[in-house]
Amino acid sequence: MERPAAGSASGEPEQQALFGWPDAPPAQAAHQPFRDSPQARRLLDVREVYAEPAALDSPRGRQIMARLPGVRVTEVDSHWRIPSLHGNDGNIARWVRIKTETLVLGVKHTLATRPNGRSADWIAPGPSNGCAMACAYCYVPRRKGYANPITLFTNIEAIVAHVRRHVRAQGPKTTPNQCDPQAWVYDIGENGDCSVDALVCDNTADLVAAFRGLPTAKASFATKFVNPDLLALDPQGRTRVRFSLMPADDARLLDIRTSPVAERIAAAADFLDASYEVHFNLSPVVLRPGWQRDWADLLIHLDDVLPARVKEQAAAEIIMLTHNQSLHEVNLGWHPRAEEVLWQPAAQETKRSQNGALNVRYAREIKQQSLTRIQQLLASHAPWLRIRYAF
Numbered sequence: 502m503e504r505p506a507a508g509s510a511s512g513e514p515e516q517q518a519l520f521g522w523p524d525a526p527p528a529q530a531a532h533q534p535f536r537d538s539p540q541a542r543r544l545l546d547v548r549e550v551y552a553e554p555a556a557l558d559s560p561r562g563r564q565i566m567a568r569l570p571g572v573r574v575t576e577v578d579s580h581w582r583i584p585s586l587h588g589n590d591g592n593i594a595r596w597v598r599i600k601t602e603t604l605v606l607g608v609k610h611t612l613a614t615r616p617n618g619r620s621a622d623w624i625a626p627g628p629s630n631g632c633a634m635a636c637a638y639c640y641v642p643r644r645k646g647y648a649n650p651i652t653l654f655t656n657i658e659a660i661v662a663h664v665r666r667h668v669r670a671q672g673p674k675t676t677p678n679q680c681d682p683q684a685w686v687y688d689i690g691e692n693g694d695c696s697v698d699a700l701v702c703d704n705t706a707d708l709v710a711a712f713r714g715l716p717t718a719k720a721s722f723a724t725k726f727v728n729p730d731l732l733a734l735d736p737q738g739r740t741r742v743r744f745s746l747m748p749a750d751d752a753r754l755l756d757i758r759t760s761p762v763a764e765r766i767a768a769a770a771d772f773l774d775a776s777y778e779v780h781f782n783l784s785p786v787v788l789r790p791g792w793q794r795d796w797a798d799l800l801i802h803l804d805d806v807l808p809a810r811v812k813e814q815a816a817a818e819i820i821m822l823t824h825n826q827s828l829h830e831v832n833l834g835w836h837p838r839a840e841e842v843l844w845q846p847a848a849q850e851t852k853r854s855q856n857g858a859l860n861v862r863y864a865r866e867i868k869q870q871s872l873t874r875i876q877q878l879l880a881s882h883a884p885w886l887r888i889r890y891a892f
């Protein structure tokens with residue numbers, strides 16, 4: 502079977518450095534937006550837009566299209582149903598190209614905030630759905646299929662107004678919890694990566710600006726991409742960015758198209774100095790020979806390179822891998838080496854979810870032992886890194 506475009510000389514997908522700090526320091530953003538740089542275009546170089554007419558007609562839709570002169574536009578009834586983009590059949594060989602060159606514009610009709618209680622107090626209606634990156638374990642494509650490119654929701658004013666109303670309805674947070682001692686935390690990036698969305702639109706900037714004016718709340722999003730343009734958004738401490746980390750060998754195999762882990766770590770101080778709160782997602786933890794040694798090395802590296810001011814405010818989530826049978830089968834078609842570590846039936850148990858999907862996770866005892874072990878490694882090598890939750 503033909504493989505996607507991104508691949509190593511050996512024919513196997515692996516993480517590619519999208520940019521190197523020596524060639525593209527954050528200061529570059531002062532002169533030219535990072536999103537216009539060749540490095541950004543390697544990830545996202547939009548050649549084709551599928552759009553709902555209402556999304557095209559909206560102010561955000563017009564702003565996005567103004568930055569994409571000459572790009573072909575195909576109108577669609579719904580961002581949910583674009584057979585040539587969604588699903589996996591026929592798209593496996595070209596989904597990196599789809600993710601790189603295609604953008605979808607839609608209107609988010611259902612604006613609902615859901616309780617969470619683990620990483621965040623609340624899951625806000627996200628400003629996007631889909632991703633230009635291609636992590637082998639990603640759950641985001643569960644409804645549109647693995648080839649899903651970014652869908653941007655253009656009714657961002659409605660999303661922001663909904664979130665503002667929800668925050669105000671809560672009043673102040675009076676009981677500290679694992680999400681945050683003072684602020685209600687809203688995850689704004691459940692189904693995409695806000696750092697990458699910011700390469701093509703201002704939805705992330707609008708949400709960061711909204712939370713700047715909400716002293717009882719805080720936005721939060723996980724990211725695997727370092728976008729220096731975010732340094733200019735002035736969140737004033739009301740946005741938490743969570744850089745996802747895993748051992749570099751795992752990331753090279755599994756975190757396809759993302760910023761290398763060392764660059765995510767190197768960016769932490771810049772984001773803190775730009776008034777973000779900076780946390781880390783140690784996730785997913787993938788059990789394979791040598792995992793304990795490699796996680797120890799990662800934590801030692803964090804301890805060596807992060808400045809004290811980052812350590813003082815840092816906290817972490819630890820999330821063990823969950824996987825899915827249909828994703829396993831898709832991955833066998835393009836990245837079988839990833840499945841050698843992700844699919845471990847002897848160590849995993851299955852559970853059918855409400856929508857009928859067969860989800861896979863480490864068996865209870867193995868998971869508990871592994872979580873205990875990684876917490877021991879943290880205590881030994883990065884004792885300053887408070888664990889917000891481990892799951």
Ligand code: SF4
Nearest residue numbers: 632634635636639693
């Ligand atoms: S960066 Fe996040 S949303 Fe994007 S493919 Fe990876 S896990 Fe999925």
